[in-house]
Amino acid sequence: MIYLDNAATTLKKPESVIDAVANAMRTMGNSSRGTHEASLGTSRTIFDTRIKLAEFFGADDPENVIFTCNSTEALNIAIRGTVHYGDHVITSVLEHNSVLRPLYLLESESKVSLSFLSSNEKGDIDPEEIRELVRPETKAIVVTHASNLTGNMTDIKRITEIAHEYGLLTIVDASQTAGSKKIDVKNMGIDILCFTGHKAMMGPQGTGGLVIGEGVDIRPFKVGGTGVKSYLTTQPEEYPARLEAGTMNGHGIAGLNSAVDFICSVGLDEIDRKEQELMKRFYDGVKDISGIKIYGDFDAPRTAIVCLNIGDCDSGQVSDVLAVDYGIATRPGAHCAPLMHKALGTVSQGAVRFSFSYFNTFDEVDQAVKAVKEIAEELKI
């Protein structure tokens, strides 16, 4: 199988990551739940992972790195733990349902009102539009670092500059960029970064987290045992315990730790360079095929995604032919980004997403280009 669905999850993980998880499953106790070596060793591994992630994302305090089971949980914690009754929140039409549904829930339950940054025909947003949407009661802006549909990146630094002019909290969904694009939360003005471990980070499924800026106050989401301060009736005040309840996924976090090591050993720039090269080779190979519609902006910073349709053919049908006849794994359909599909006019057709990882090869790209050409030819007949 040629796996080109890396924006959903990277299938190929470094062997060191798999080894780290297997080793953890042979040696780990429950962190913060005992004073013996198996428990303390787990606590150390988890804290070491906080240190590595803080450094990786340019944050000062490893205790402000919170682990979750995926970025959806991180976004629920960030959005629902900071916005209050009656607040106004700005977001964008690029967002994934992991941002939209928490916001819609607040809209329905807590009289939170929402405004959306619009996109142009290429799927880009203009940070200056924030000035038109902001109101006295605007509390926060929640925006993705890159669209999971088009691959277009947003200009987070410019967005946070404008947002901070108005005193807004900035929450960034880095699901599509963490692990392949440089993220420096301080330099980029990100108050809360939400990331997942299983995509470009190349870590295990079941991992992800938040990186929280100094002085940013997030209410607890899940509450329960913390292994410390057992006599408090509430969740402890301090991070990370405030936002982490119950037994941690030590096995998965050990894998994420190793994944950060892998990325740093190869180099983030090198990973990005290779992914971009794969993506551009594919783009150049398919863009002039007759009947092909490609979505997104290829003249601006982007992730390694090419999203397309062939004529008016249903995206699910194309993706099926790719899978069954060519052994090429892509993702069709709606991509959990309803407003982006509306903006691009692909609500009923969906779109076929090809997404590349560091472990893909040029030969795989060439086979995918050939497959798209053949399917487009076939469909014309």
Place this chain on the structure above:
Amino acid sequence: MIYLDNAATTLKKPESVIDAVANAMRTMGNSSRGTHEASLGTSRTIFDTRIKLAEFFGADDPENVIFTCNSTEALNIAIRGTVHYGDHVITSVLEHNSVLRPLYLLESESKVSLSFLSSNEKGDIDPEEIRELVRPETKAIVVTHASNLTGNMTDIKRITEIAHEYGLLTIVDASQTAGSKKIDVKNMGIDILCFTGHKAMMGPQGTGGLVIGEGVDIRPFKVGGTGVKSYLTTQPEEYPARLEAGTMNGHGIAGLNSAVDFICSVGLDEIDRKEQELMKRFYDGVKDISGIKIYGDFDAPRTAIVCLNIGDCDSGQVSDVLAVDYGIATRPGAHCAPLMHKALGTVSQGAVRFSFSYFNTFDEVDQAVKAVKEIAEELKI
């Protein structure tokens, strides 16, 4: 190291479970996020795990098996997703903070009122006390299947019989029993079962879930992408999507799948029998040591826990000596069960918990008995 902290997490996992996770990390895509084999295969593995767990816990519908990252999350979902403003809830002094803190949160935020089943000096509750605590506005009873401190089991069948006489919803915390004690949700009258994967289930950390009875309505907790019904602004209505948002921990669930296979191949009765034998051998070995105080009821059904103190010695000190001088891993301190400690009078001393798993040996038990004897001798000097 002799690992006797299995009530916190089982350190020793079946090799087949580790292999299943490693294999999943080499082959799995993102479930429900594509139509190619890597994605479909993941969906199949996850659904197969629902089927196995439904059968394992005596439930009819695999779609009512929900995956979470631990039992704390399951309990947050169950408690906070069913109780409404102004309701009254009955629970017990045996509960862990994973039950207590969600209830205290509802008490502080939603005017939910709480009553607690008391315990006798052995740490047992009397189901008949429910009749004294129930009120017209009582909505639910939340109760553990076994205390994580004493190991005492509760009579869930009798509790749910009485609770259902009054129309109460029954929520059971099976963190300490799932995997070593027979649980049949229908036969035992459990409306919502909450379990964890990393204790007696012998699965990976980062796994757990709920088993929901027919017609039981739980509001969504986390909301976000589901891979289906992308154009809904709300979480889909149907289980399991209603309660599962974002990318599933497919790697961990594959391990849990294998863990259920392991338990079923050995036999739940055989696992329970061996654990009980280990526990009783330890209990018989230490119970008559001068100065030893043992907590819990050893004449009634129980899990494989022996919780004790040596004279008035701080439990942390004893546990440290066991770890450092004898290489024996136990857990001291407060055990996240504040009301049970209050009832037993061990708030300041804590207690040293020895907890056994199927993989422990009689030789390990004998060494632990010898260590306790020596420490007790030492402390008398």
